[in-house]
Amino acid sequence: MKALIYRAYGSPDVLVLDDVEKPVPSPNDVLIKVRAASVNPYDWHFMRGLPYAVRLIAGLRKPKVTRLGADVAGEVQAVGGNVTQLKPGDAVFGFLSGAAQGAFAEYACAPDSAFARKPDRVTFEQAAAVPIAGLTALQGLRNKGRIQAGQKVLINGASGGVGTFAVQIAKALGAQVTAVCSTRNVEMVRSIGADCVIDYTRDDFTKSADRYDVVLDAVGNHSLTALRRILSPHGILVGVGGTTDPWMTGALSRALQALVLSQFGSRKLVGILAKGNNQDLITIGRWMESGTVTPVIDRRYQLSAVPDAIRYVEEGHARGKVLISF
Numbered sequence: 283m284k285a286l287i288y289r290a291y292g293s294p295d296v297l298v299l300d301d302v303e304k305p306v307p308s309p310n311d312v313l314i315k316v317r318a319a320s321v322n323p324y325d326w327h328f329m330r331g332l333p334y335a336v337r338l339i340a341g342l343r344k345p346k347v348t349r350l351g352a353d354v355a356g357e358v359q360a361v362g363g364n365v366t367q368l369k370p371g372d373a374v375f376g377f378l379s380g381a382a383q384g385a386f387a388e389y390a391c392a393p394d395s396a397f398a399r400k401p402d403r404v405t406f407e408q409a410a411a412v413p414i415a416g417l418t419a420l421q422g423l424r425n426k427g428r429i430q431a432g433q434k435v436l437i438n439g440a441s442g443g444v445g446t447f448a449v450q451i452a453k454a455l456g457a458q459v460t461a462v463c464s465t466r467n468v469e470m471v472r473s474i475g476a477d478c479v480i481d482y483t484r485d486d487f488t489k490s491a492d493r494y495d496v497v498l499d500a501v502g503n504h505s506l507t508a509l510r511r512i513l514s515p516h517g518i519l520v521g522v523g524g525t526t527d528p529w530m531t532g533a534l535s536r537a538l539q540a541l542v543l544s545q546f547g548s549r550k551l552v553g554i555l556a557k558g559n560n561q562d563l564i565t566i567g568r569w570m571e572s573g574t575v576t577p578v579i580d581r582r583y584q585l586s587a588v589p590d591a592i593r594y595v596e597e598g599h600a601r602g603k604v605l606i607s608f
């Protein structure tokens with residue numbers, strides 16, 4: 283089968299489209315024919331082996347798993363002997379991590395727990411857009427932000443992969459949503475449900491007098507003290523992402539600062555590392571089926587053009603999700 287392979291860490295130039303053995307499912311695995319995949323910053327962190335902490339998981343000198351790609355949707359081709367919940371022909375979507383990484387390929391294989399059934403009314407592309415960004419938005423708002431209906435929620439980075447899901451999920455959970463994005467994305471973000479939009483090229487939301495019960499920050503471009511200031515008395519800041527230096531000194535000192543600041547007063551500053559969870563995928567799938575959540579799709583690339591797709595995502599200005607179509 284054709285698969286995107288990388289044998290060394292580096293720029294998108296290390297990626298090659300190669301012929302490799304089609305995976306064989308072990309007893310707990312499901313083999314799928316890939317119908318769509320999507321790109322996340324996660325992929326280029328693995329591709330570059332940066333920050334270096336990634337190499338503790340992915341391989342110190344070179345990648346242990348040479349396939350790339352986490353978000354996938356496809357059709358079940360075969361299942362291992364212990365798999366009872368899925369059968370050949372089922373349409374599924376899921377998050378491929380660890381040894382199962384490899385969505386940028388004609389076939390992918392992972393434990394059945396990685397997958398959820400794709401609702402009939404949802405396309406393979408829409409389903410492939412969900413896993414990392416959708417799970418991060420849901421787990422960030424619900425598990426970490428403890429979002430409640432009627433609360434005021436601010437999403438920084440509302441036009442990106444995580445942000446476009448976060449705006450819609452916060453609305454689905456009954457919040458009043460303020461979205462922060464640039465001028466060109468104001469209308470798009472309004473169209474997915476934001477009640478109020480702040481254009482970051484004109485206004486600095488951390489200087490406003492408004493206060494929020496939950497702030498989901500997918501950009502990390504403001505100091506923690508500035509973000510803490512806009513929290514309501516029991517507000518929670520959920521840090522999702524930001525720029526990382528190779529040794530993560532900035533990220534680690536920010537995490538330490540968040541811990542210290544959370545000790546004083548009732549406002550909390552927490553981080554999130556999203557986890558694969560097929561129940562959460564089912565929840566988002568239901569919202570998609572009812573039209574409550576609709577993935578925003580920016581661009582589509584062919585499998586052979588994954589390096590270009592990753593280059594584009596690395597620039598940091600995707601509008602919603604970047605898809606790999608098969």
Ligand SMILES: NC(=O)c1ccc[n+]([C@@H]2O[C@H](COP(=O)([O-])OP(=O)(O)OC[C@H]3O[C@@H](n4cnc5c(N)ncnc54)[C@H](OP(=O)(O)O)[C@@H]3O)[C@@H](O)[C@H]2O)c1
Binds near residue numbers: 414444445503521600
């Ligand atoms: N912790 C976790 O588990 C987890 C999971 C997923 C992602 N992440 C991290 O979360 C971050 C976001 O991920 P993503 O998939 O959403 O990335 P993405 O799709 O690449 O996000 C790009 C978006 O960010 C917006 N943006 C850039 N600068 C901005 C600014 N100053 N203010 C507001 N918006 C700005 C861009 O809008 P413009 O073009 O208008 O600037 C663009 O729409 C990344 O750092 C990623 O590594 C973490």
